[in-house]
Amino acid sequence: MTVTDHLQALYRLPAHTFPGPGGRTDGLPDPEAFAWRVTSDVYDAEEDWTKAFARFCSAVDTTRVRALIVGAWQEAYDTDASDVIEALVAARDRFPALRAVFLGDMVGEECEISWINQTDVTPVLAAFPALEEFGVRGGSGLVFPAVSHRALRKLVIETGGLPAEVVRGVGGSDLPELVHLDLWLGTPEYGGDSEVADLEPILSGARLPSLRHLALRNSEIQDAVAAAVASAPVVARLEVLDLSMGVLTDEGAAALLGGQPLTHLKKLDLHYHYLSESLQERVRRTVETAGVEVDLDRDDAEEDSDDDGTPWRYVAVGE
Incomplete structure (x- = not known):
């Protein structure tokens, strides 16, 4: 972590x-x-x-x-x-x-x-x-108001908790040449208070006409993100979709597979996940057999549980 x-x-x-x-x-x-x-x-x-x-x-x-x-x-x-x-x-x-x-x-x-x-x-x-x-690495005190930049092709923001205002700032930015966007959304414990609705401008793709690589990862709400991505207009033009490093369970993966086709992708990255073997096999059968490179390495995904059996799951990078 x-x-x-x-x-x-x-x-x-x-x-x-x-x-x-x-x-x-x-x-x-x-x-x-x-x-x-x-x-x-x-x-x-x-x-x-x-x-x-x-x-x-x-x-x-x-x-x-x-x-x-x-x-x-x-x-x-x-x-x-x-x-x-x-x-x-x-x-x-x-x-x-x-x-x-x-x-x-x-x-x-x-x-x-x-x-x-x-x-x-x-x-x-x-x-x-x-x-x-x-x-940028680090989300504490991070500010990113909407900007216009005509040359930027790659933007990476790595955090254990990405403030919602930053997500909205990125989504509101005019970045016509941006090909690669990588956001580590994190957890509320470390300031990651964004919700799926904050991602809508990014998922619409309206301000990101050149986007081909989208990573929305390291998120505690990875299931909800996956469900939103399933119907997101931007996905149709992506080559790489990365939903790794977060708390992705069978619920989110099933929603993702039940949405629009992903067989046009070059790569689907789901590494560090909480998927059952049967759901992993379903992912492989759905997209890997179509020639999509799929990363389902579980890495060191950590899972604990309360005395009553309630599971505790963690993102890959927190503190």
């Missing part, structure tokens, strides 16, 4: 961590060949993130940097990303080639996902109109 690995790549470029304070910065690799990870420390940081970023800007030819990964900032459990975003926006003219940004690449040992403090992250999109990929 935690994030254990840092990003290995961004924008199809391997990740490379910029040296920390005291590290050698001579002989650095080609600026455009890597996704550069600039990071501080959450606890007892020798330098804050903005100073690490300033060193990065001095040591690397930023005009050739195509992807930037923002790692830990000091006291991320108590301090939001405002200073980080302000530094990025202030440096926008130094990054003419920047096409991808990921904000908050922290693992559980640094800061649990639901403890990462975010803020309004959309100034990054406004500052970089040519940005094609944008990712």
